[in-house]
Amino acid sequence: MNVVVLIGRLARDPELRYIPESQMAVCTFTLAIDRFASGERKTDWPRITVFGKQAENCAKFLTKGRQAAVEGRIQTGSYQNKNGDTVYTTEIVANRVEFIGSKNDAEPGGFARPQQSMDGGMGSMGGMNMASQPTSMPEGIPEGFEAIDDDDIPF
DSSP states (O other), X not given: OOOEEEEEEESSOOEEEEXXXXXXXXXXXXXXXXXXXXXXXXXXXXXXXXXXXXXXHHHHHOOTTOEEEEEEEEEEEEEEOTTSOEEEEEEEEEEEEEEOOOTTTBOTTSOBOGGGOTTOOBSOTTTOOOTTOOSSOOTTOOTTOOBOOGGGOOO
């Protein structure tokens, strides 16, 4: 089984491009993800790749510092660089990306308050209860994303 779920902040703005043959959108970005090793905090920087309409939404709504949750799979590959050396790559190919906070409206713990931002936390990652969602959605949120309330966050 090859499944990975990550939560982190974007290290830089996402990059969007289109595959020439199919005009399929491809968005790449890097997440900064903290981990603890030997009692010391370290940061990993996995590269995330997203395809299709979700890629366009990531490029439109994610920015450097924005918190996101990614569900996908690990993919490895290799290529020859200009010197003829083999370079090995590892990336996460995302099946789902959820925008769960923003750099500007984050509170301690990194979670956004939806009523303070037009693009506050969205989604249902981690089994969050969506029963108390607001009656109207802020403008500019892509179809299929839902706002969450602080009470819906399970931790």
